[in-house]
Amino acid sequence: MTPVIWQLVQIFLVVGLAPAVTGWVRLVKSRLQGRIGASPLQPYRDIYRLLQKEAVVAHSASWVFRAAPYVTFSAVWLAAAIIPAFTTDLVLVPAADLIALVALLGVARFWTALAGMDVGTAFGGIGASREMMIASLAEPAMLMVTFSLSLITGTTAPAQIIGFVLSGGVGIEVSMGLALAALVMVSIAENGRIPIDNPATHLELTMVHEAMVLEYSGRHLALMEGAGMVRLTLYMALIGSIFAPWGIALPGAGAVGLTIGLGAFLAKCFVLATVLAVFETVIAKMRVFRYADFLGGALLLGLLATIFIYVSEAV
Amino acid sequence: MLIAAPMSSLLALAVLGVLAGGEMWRHRLIYVCCAIASLALLVGGARHLGQSPGTGPAFILPIGLPWMEAHFRLDNLSALFMVVVNIATCAASVFGIGYCSHLPEPRRVTPFFPLFLFGMNAVLIADDAFMFLVSWEFMSLSSWLLVLADHRTAENRDAALVYLIMATFGTFCLLTCFGLLAGPEGAYSFAAMRDAKLEPVAGFLVVALALMGAGSKAGLVPLHAWLPLAHPAAPSHVSALMSGVMTKVALYGLIRILFDLHGHVPWGWGAAIMVIGGITAVLGVLYAILQDDLKKLLAYSTVENIGVVVIGLGLAIAFKDGGEKTLAALALVAGLYHIVNHSIFKTLLFLSAGAVITATGERDLGRLGGLLKRMPWTGAATLVGAAAISALPPLNGFVSEWLIFQSLFKGPSLPHWAMKFGVPVVGAMLALAAALAATCFVRAYGIAFLGRPRSPEAAQAHAIPGTMRWTMAVLAALCVVLGAVPVTLTEALSAVVQPLTGINIAVSADLGWPWLSPVSSTRGSYSGTVLVLTGAALFVISIVLVHGFGTTRTRRADAWDCGHRENIPETQYTGQSFAQPLRRVFGSSLFGARETVDMPEPGDLGPARLVVRLIDPVWIIFYQSVIRVVGFLADRVNRMQFLTVRRYLLMMFATLVFMLLVVAVRQTQ
Numbered sequence: 001m002t003p004v005i006w007q008l009v010q011i012f013l014v015v016g017l018a019p020a021v022t023g024w025v026r027l028v029k030s031r032l033q034g035r036i037g038a039s040p041l042q043p044y045r046d047i048y049r050l051l052q053k054e055a056v057v058a059h060s061a062s063w064v065f066r067a068a069p070y071v072t073f074s075a076v077w078l079a080a081a082i083i084p085a086f087t088t089d090l091v092l093v094p095a096a097d098l099i100a101l102v103a104l105l106g107v108a109r110f111w112t113a114l115a116g117m118d119v120g121t122a123f124g125g126i127g128a129s130r131e132m133m134i135a136s137l138a139e140p141a142m143l144m145v146t147f148s149l150s151l152i153t154g155t156t157a158p159a160q161i162i163g164f165v166l167s168g169g170v171g172i173e174v175s176m177g178l179a180l181a182a183l184v185m186v187s188i189a190e191n192g193r194i195p196i197d198n199p200a201t202h203l204e205l206t207m208v209h210e211a212m213v214l215e216y217s218g219r220h221l222a223l224m225e226g227a228g229m230v231r232l233t234l235y236m237a238l239i240g241s242i243f244a245p246w247g248i249a250l251p252g253a254g255a256v257g258l259t260i261g262l263g264a265f266l267a268k269c270f271v272l273a274t275v276l277a278v279f280e281t282v283i284a285k286m287r288v289f290r291y292a293d294f295l296g297g298a299l300l301l302g303l304l305a306t307i308f309i310y311v312s313e314a315v
Numbered sequence: 316m317l318i319a320a321p322m323s324s325l326l327a328l329a330v331l332g333v334l335a336g337g338e339m340w341r342h343r344l345i346y347v348c349c350a351i352a353s354l355a356l357l358v359g360g361a362r363h364l365g366q367s368p369g370t371g372p373a374f375i376l377p378i379g380l381p382w383m384e385a386h387f388r389l390d391n392l393s394a395l396f397m398v399v400v401n402i403a404t405c406a407a408s409v410f411g412i413g414y415c416s417h418l419p420e421p422r423r424v425t426p427f428f429p430l431f432l433f434g435m436n437a438v439l440i441a442d443d444a445f446m447f448l449v450s451w452e453f454m455s456l457s458s459w460l461l462v463l464a465d466h467r468t469a470e471n472r473d474a475a476l477v478y479l480i481m482a483t484f485g486t487f488c489l490l491t492c493f494g495l496l497a498g499p500e501g502a503y504s505f506a507a508m509r510d511a512k513l514e515p516v517a518g519f520l521v522v523a524l525a526l527m528g529a530g531s532k533a534g535l536v537p538l539h540a541w542l543p544l545a546h547p548a549a550p551s552h553v554s555a556l557m558s559g560v561m562t563k564v565a566l567y568g569l570i571r572i573l574f575d576l577h578g579h580v581p582w583g584w585g586a587a588i589m590v591i592g593g594i595t596a597v598l599g600v601l602y603a604i605l606q607d608d609l610k611k612l613l614a615y616s617t618v619e620n621i622g623v624v625v626i627g628l629g630l631a632i633a634f635k636d637g638g639e640k641t642l643a644a645l646a647l648v649a650g651l652y653h654i655v656n657h658s659i660f661k662t663l664l665f666l667s668a669g670a671v672i673t674a675t676g677e678r679d680l681g682r683l684g685g686l687l688k689r690m691p692w693t694g695a696a697t698l699v700g701a702a703a704i705s706a707l708p709p710l711n712g713f714v715s716e717w718l719i720f721q722s723l724f725k726g727p728s729l730p731h732w733a734m735k736f737g738v739p740v741v742g743a744m745l746a747l748a749a750a751l752a753a754t755c756f757v758r759a760y761g762i763a764f765l766g767r768p769r770s771p772e773a774a775q776a777h778a779i780p781g782t783m784r785w786t787m788a789v790l791a792a793l794c795v796v797l798g799a800v801p802v803t804l805t806e807a808l809s810a811v812v813q814p815l816t817g818i819n820i821a822v823s824a825d826l827g828w829p830w831l832s833p834v835s836s837t838r839g840s841y842s843g844t845v846l847v848l849t850g851a852a853l854f855v856i857s858i859v860l861v862h863g864f865g866t867t868r869t870r871r872a873d874a875w876d877c878g879h880r881e882n883i884p885e886t887q888y889t890g891q892s893f894a895q896p897l898r899r900v901f902g903s904s905l906f907g908a909r910e911t912v913d914m915p916e917p918g919d920l921g922p923a924r925l926v927v928r929l930i931d932p933v934w935i936i937f938y939q940s941v942i943r944v945v946g947f948l949a950d951r952v953n954r955m956q957f958l959t960v961r962r963y964l965l966m967m968f969a970t971l972v973f974m975l976l977v978v979a980v981r982q983t984q
Contacts, residue, residue: 011853051865058874060767062687064698070861074854078846081853094830095846097839099720100708104846106753107707113757117888120684120766121876125888128761132754133896139753140746143720147742150724156839215875219865223857292900299743306739310727 003091003251006258007081010090014080014237017266018229019043021236021273028277043229047222055218058119068115069216069223072108076227079104080234084241086261087249088159097156098146102139105190105234108227109135116212127211130288134196134208137295138189144302145179145186149242151309152176158238162245174312178305180243185298187235189291191228194280196291199228206285233269240268317359318389318397318440319374321352325433328352332426342415342425349429350408353401356436360397363389364807373442386442386504391811392575393439396567399655400439402793403560403662404432406786407552410666413780417673418550423464430457431556435564443504444493448486451568455482455532458561461553462545471548477938478545480945481531481538488528489568495521496576508576518577522584525572526591532565534618535625536595537933542618543602547610547678551669554610558617559662563654566624573632574647574815585633586733592629593744595622598933600751601901604758605908605929607890609668609678612759613661616704619748620657624650626745627719630726630738631816637729640818642722645833647812648805648822649718655804656703656711656797663700663790667693670783671763674776680890682770683763689776694764696787701760703794705753709843709850711797714831716749717841718805718822721833751897758893767884799843802828891927898927906930 023040030037057066082096082104096104113131116124150156152175153164189196192209201207207214213224241248247264249257286294328348335341374387389397411428415421434454441447459482463475495517496508513521531538546557573580599618606612627650634643670693671686672678687694703710723745726738768774797804805822813819822833832840873880902908907930915921958966 048864051861054866054868054870056870056872056875059871060685060874062685062694062765064687064765070854070857073857074850077853077857078850081849092845092849094832094840095842095849096708097841099717099839100713100841100846103706103708103713103717106705106750107702110702110705110707110753110757114761114765117757117761118765119874119876120884120887121874121879122886122888123877125761125766125893128757129888129893129896132757133900136747136750136754136897137900139750140743143746143749144739144743147724147739150839151727155837156721156724157837160837160839214877218869219861219867222865223861288896289899299747303739303743306727306742307736310732310735 003089006087006089007091010085010087011077011081014085014230014233015077015226017269018080018226018233019047021233021269022229024270024273025232025277025280028274029281032277032281043225047226050217050222050225051219053218055216055220057220058215060120061118061215064111065115065118065215066220068111068118069220069227071111072115073223073227073230075104075108075111076230076234079108080230080237082158083234083237084159084162084248085237086265087251087253087258088162089249089251089253090159093159094157098149098158098161099143099156101158102142102146105231106135106139108231112209112212112224112227115216116214119215121215123207123211123214127208127214130208130291131212134189134291134295137292137299138186141182141295141298141302142186142190144299144306145183148175148179148302148305148309151306158242162241162248163250165242166245166248166250173309175305175308176243178301178308180239182298182301182305183239183243185294185301187239189295189298191232191235193276195283195286196294198285236269236272237265240265240272244268317355317362318436321355321359322433322436324348325352325429325436328429329426329433332429335422335425337422339416339421342421343412345425345429346408346411346415349411349432350405352429353405353408353432357398357401357405360389360394360401363394364391364398364810374440380445380503383443383445383503385446387440387446388442388505389440391814392567392570395651395655395808395811396439396563397436399563399658400435400560403556403658404435406662406666406790407556408432410555410669410783410786411552413782414550414552414669414673419465423466424461424550424553427457427460427464428553431461431553434458435556435561438564439567442506444497444508445503447568448490448493451489452486454561454564455486458549458553458557461549461557464550464553465548474541474544474548477541477942480942481541485528485531488524488531492521492524492528492572495524496572505571505576509578513578518579521577522573522580525569525577526588529565529569529572530591533562533569533621533625534595534599535591535621536598536618537937539595539599539618540931540934540938543606543611543614546614546617547608551610551665551672554614555662555665555669558614558665559658562617562621563658566621566628566654570628570815573628574635580632580636582633582636582729582731582734585629585631585636586731586737587629588632589626589629589741590737592622592625592627593741593748595619595625596748597622597744597751598905600748600755601897601905602931604751604755604894604897605902605906607680609671609680609683609759609763610665612680612755613664613668616752616755617657617661619752620653620661620704623716623719623745623748624653624657626650626741627653627722630719630722633726633729633731633734634722635816637731639725639728640816641820642725642728644809644812644816644818644820645718645725645822646722647816648808648820649715649722651808651811652718652801652804653715656715656794659790659793659797660700660703660712663696663787663794664704666783666787666790667697667700670779670787671776673779673783675770675772677770677772680759680762683768683773684766684770684884684887685764685768685773686776687764689773690764690779692784693779693787696784696791697764698760699791699794701756703798705756706749707753709795709798709847711794711801714798714801714841714843716745717831718833719745721839754897758890762888762890762893766887769884769887769889799847800829801831801843805831891925902929906932
């Protein structure tokens with residue numbers, strides 16, 4: 001019965017925690033920029049405020065526009081529920097491995113891009129076109145990371161990968177380093193962070209993700225924003241659990257183990273969010289047509305990670 | 316009987332099709348009969364798969380070559396393909412009932428449609444090389460006639476010519492291939508070929524010729540260039556069959572030769588086939604993204620999907636040669652699963668293109684838009700098809716892609732260095748193709764069905780007949796079912812591949828229904844069923860939460876668009892502008908894409924135009940030279956049409972002497 005309970009905890013933990021993570025990133029960024037910044041709880045208030053407002057839907061919008069926020073949010077939520085964050089003892093973990101996880105995030109992107117095009121405005125088209133361009137390079141990079149992890153650990157299931165890394169099966173591998181670098185680059189692109197996209201921008205021509213959700217308001221916007229927050233937390237859980245799995249509770253861990261697991265997860269999110277804020281502050285945004293260099297680099301790093309496994313074997 | 320009766324009735328229907336004349340109800344009736352015949356063949360194939368006795372009884376007809384009879388037989392592999400083919404033919408026939416009256420010249424389509432169905436099914440049950448080739452030609456020529464159905468446009472005539480040349484080339488390769496397989500004794504039955512031992516050189520040539528022969532029909536790069544010309548030229552329900560299942564019949568030929576007739580294909584070929592598949596997949600989808608013609612886009616996407624299947628086949632060959640039976644079976648199951656899937660969603664998408672053409676008369680993306688509101692059923696079914704072909708869970712496209720990735724990830728376990736380094740590269744290509752496919756279909760669907768109408772035709776799209784809608788709904792439902800409950804199909808497939816790889820794998824090892832865990836439960840698993848149920852639960856919870864904490868008030872208003880209020884649909888993104896980022900990334904090097912802006916002179920009131928030029932390098936290098944040679948030869952041969960009777964008689968005499976000499980030389984040896 002416990003895997004079911006922990007699964008439920010995880011499902012509501014990721015959603016409950018996500019706005020705080022985003023709030024913390026914003027707070028650290030404003031401090032670094034010399035501003036006082038809003039409380040890390042501000043995103044909760046924002047979402048609540050959006051939920052209270054009526055939703056405005058364009059005349060030209062079809063049902064896809066209205067369904068997309070719900071589909072996007074539940075797809076990202078499902079993906080986040082499956083990544084082991086504080087324990088690998090979750091009942092849903094075998095339902096999707098890393099390949100399926102990439103594809104689940106693809107579902108969210110597919111619907112968001114379609115929603116962007118549904119109203120029939122130029123900005124929606126810009127956003128959808130650029131988002132899909134980014135994704136068509138970031139998704140293969142992510143799959144190459146999965147490939148190299150599967151070659152190192154012999155499995156694509158996140159729980160087993162974590163178990164393998166924790167059992168000391170992985171030494172200090174060049175491939176793991178390359179895979180981590182590729183995954184970080186993909187996470188930056190997929191979450192629309194600087195240098196690929198600026199989540200705070202409101203200058204129309206530089207927007208990617210914001211341009212797609214431009215027409216949304218009220219509860220629909222709340223869901224779209226919420227999906228973005230959950231996605232950020234998901235990537236933090238992914239990086240934290242696979243490349244720094246220490247503290248995570250394995251099956252059979254008692255109450256103490258689970259408390260440690262929860263604490264470790266919170267600490268990892270805290271550290272990664274801070275690092276992200278610092279990184280975003282010191283770097284400038286790229287031109288759209290240079291994304292290909294950045295993401296092509298991530299793809300090649302992923303490919304090198306798989307090939308280096310044999311190079312290091314042969315040496 | 317479930318096979319023979321419908322087959323002969325299809326032939327009879329072709330004759331009736333000629334007699335149908337201008338009466339529309341007769342055409343409709345023929346399509347109804349075609350649908351019933353396909354359904355019977357579908358049931359026949361499925362029943363064979365259900366009983367699973369390995370090979371069925373041979374069925375011998377006293378026709379064909381004088382010294383041998385025509386052999387027919389249904390085994391597991393042909394039964395599977397029979398099911399695949401006839402799901403699509405049944406759908407296309409039902410679609411045709413409503414669609415035929417919208418065709419410009421139904422009389423040029425109806426007679427050849429049953430012939431085409433007959434040809435495809437006959438290839439599958441042929442059990443000797445002669446019948447195989449005759450049926451293959453039947454399929455090629457009847458589809459060529461269908462490509463010529465709308466022969467008034469020069470574009471279609473050119474497409475038909477290129478298709479005919481490539482079909483002849485393919486048959487020529489297959490003919491030589493079977494000649495080598497038959498050996499010097501001329502044992503043309505498949506049973507004899509299986510037992511024969513091939514010399515290494517002959518074995519090498521057999522694989523190369525099979526790849527060229529079947530590969531040109533399936534659309535493998537660089538033999539693909541005819542496909543996006545010919546498939547869209549036919550009426551949409553025929554395009555659906557050509558793209559959806561004729562390419563699968565070609566793959567059936569490839570699998571039959573490589574896995575069944577040819578005793579042992581070396582791993583090097585497996586690696587080569589895998590790389591060809593990877594290149595085909597990436598190039599196919601890149602071409603597709605740059606197309607503005609809805610049907611051409613779908614045809615290029617077929618090229619991509621064939622590449623994906625061929626990656627699986629290549630892997631299976633390499634694994635089989637390396638002694639990894641389980642993995643070989645897994646790779647083959649993955650390839651076959653993708654064959655089943657692609658035949659369903661490509662048929663669906665082509666039929667939906669047919670529906671769009673019926674409703675608007677347009678197939679140019681730049682003149683469509685907003686169709687989801689005018690055609691809610693077609694729009695919803697197409698959305699399912701587009702999501703399935705983009706390999707999104709929980710639909711069927713993802714299952715086969717997942718299986719292919721799972722077997723690909725095990726590729727480096729083979730001892731060869733070429734595989735260790737080659738497999739990750741192919742993996743990157745497959746991943747790239749999958750991601751680009753999603754982009755391609757977001758673009759196609761978003762531009763055609765969403766947004767605002769870009770032309771008056773799109774704004775006034777009219778209703779389509781109910782039979783067309785229902786066909787698409789059924790195909791869309793199949794996409795969902797095969798994605799959510801994949802285990803039933805994988806079990807049938809593993810029975811199909813058992814004779815080819817010598818092992819019956821349980822694709823849901825350890826965990827049981829409904830989990831897919833091909834190697835073992837700890838090596839990665841997937842369950843569409845669980846994802847659907849959990850996803851649905853989370854979907855409901857998010858609705859409840861959002862509506863519980865907030866308000867459900869909704870207001871309709873003009874689009875905000877950052878304050879740019881306008882009513883000009885031309886300001887929307889077009890297909891060209893959507894593809895622009897990717898064209899910049901890949902196009903300039905691969906396709907020599909050039910963008911030029913034609914600015915009017917100062918004072919001239921004409922609009923400025925952005926012109927994009929694309930070059931298909933394969934077309935320039937390979938096809939144009941072939942076409943030039945063929946044209947040259949045809950001109951020379953043309954003189955023979957105008958000889959005197961005396962010279963014709965002389966030529967016949969010379970031929971006879973030559974043939975007798977050949978016989979004499981062979982007898983003295």
